[in-house]
Amino acid sequence: MWQYIAKRILHLIPLLFGVSLLTYMLMWMTPGSFYDNLKQNPQISPEKIKELEAKRHINEPFYVAYSYWLLNAVKGDLGYSLAYKMDASKLISTRLLNTFLLSFFATVLAWAIAIPMGIVAAVHKDSIADRALSSVAFMGLSIPEVLLALLALMLAASTGWFPVGGSQSPMYDLMEPGEKFWNRVHHLILPTLVLAASSLAGIMRYMRSNLLDTLRAEFVTTARAKGMAEGWVIYKHALRNAINPLLTIFGYSLAGLLSGAFIVENVMAWPGLGRLTIEAITSKDYELVVATVVMATALLVIGNFIADLLLAWSDPRIRLK
């Protein structure tokens, strides 16, 4: 077990190296840089810019600059965000918490609703409930996430029930602790709903088809032939098998969400990792771009790793190696 974990972590190293090299190279090759914007700012002296450039080795060959970055990264310093004027690692860690909160609640909500829905649809196949759920799912699949996010914003703006974007109010710092907590929760609700709604349909349909397949399995007939009540046959024998492939999907979705819910974060102005990445790319804040991409990769891999662990835990036929 520990050996397996160690192995997976060792695999992560060359991957992160490759990803950082590639991202760094891409940012290096694209025309323009953050300094070009700085140079147009009359309040910043050319000397100051020179100094900054020298510190980041921007005028030296690519491999020199990258080597310096890599050396620092190994020490835990992922570089410096010119736009935010702070360490990339620090910036990312605050954003990561926001992304984590959003993803965590959205995932829990989506799964808590979609799994029972899928089960009901499968168990009562072709019933009115199944058809109703299927049409809800179909609608869910056909509305793009962007549209859903925009609709949510519209709802928030027109009713005033929810704040329009952001993760906290401008007055946040002046609030009492209780107020602060509610303020955060209040901001979190709408993006969570949108993000959960966008993955709900897929999970539900997958659960439904998996359970239907499993209900046709021979071991289900065996369980019935023993004289087991149909409820037990479904909820013990069939469901326990039908859920296994979903654990893999769970891990992937976890991975995807952790690395940033790009659309929701951007449209609803949620200060998470996904939004930070887009901001960094548009402002050519190149070290921040590399840092966010490396971080997202690591989270993706960790998500997959969690999926594998879950599956191995749930399915005795699967051995970790």
Add this chain to the structure above:
Amino acid sequence: MPLLEIKNLKLDFKQGDKMLRAVDGVSFSMEAGETVCLVGESGCGKSVTALSIARLVPTPPAIYPEGEILLNGSDVLKMGKKELRSIRGGIVSYIFQDPSASLNPVFRVGNQIKESLKLHRPQAATDDEVIRLLKLVGIPAPESRIRDYPHQMSGGMQQRVMIAMALASEPKLLVADEPTTALDVTIQAQIMELLLDLKKRLGMSILLITHNLGIVGDIADRLAVMYAGQIVEMAPANQMLKRPLHPYTRSLMGSVPKLGHELERLNAIPGNVPSIGFMPTGCRFHPRCPMAKSDCSQKVPELVQVEPGHWVRCPYWSES
């Protein structure tokens, strides 16, 4: 009163708005302690007939338009859910063709056997009883196997677990649907030996389903041959094996696979079993029958008793 009495059983599968008849007027009975073998090629309706005894064919798509299945005197086709649950395992237990698919892959074998005990003999639902059952079916070192998952066992061992699970509820009738078909040839013989041994020791009835006439000689008291949803010949085993009367039975016997030569058999009887919904007119076997007469494609043959206890569905049975 016979343990099992099936009378004129008919079973349709609903497909679109058509009813396709898979079992067409099957009747036979089994006394307590008797072993009957149901023989026939794949697709003849053996499995659905056998599964019907505990109402294990899902309805829908299946429908029972006619017939009775009297198990211990009461009609299974009229039973409610609760009664069905008590006869499943309680009176009739099943083992199936592919033990690796019939055991639930995510539960330990000991647990799966214990489930049967809990349902029908709750006071005996202990590890000791599970171990006793595993010993009964010839699993070596059963103490160390009860915590195994199915995939940790060989096919033969898995089938033994299935048998142990079936016996756990102390049924009166064991239905074994092609219990050796998915296993290696050497293992096949071992499983048949085990069934024979259990039959002698426990005195229960066995309904053995197979498409291989070569394995029935030692165990069967009576044989019933099925073709295209109907019984075409039924007789005491030794009688039929000595002198089969129906052309289909004779073709089957001519194609008994030699040990390890399963493939040769496939080509033995020319043509295929008709699929449900596409039954030939007249005698259903006529397109493949080596003895077919000109009127066989029109005249529907009845199952008639030609000797005491020997039934044949072919008017030309004596011409051989």
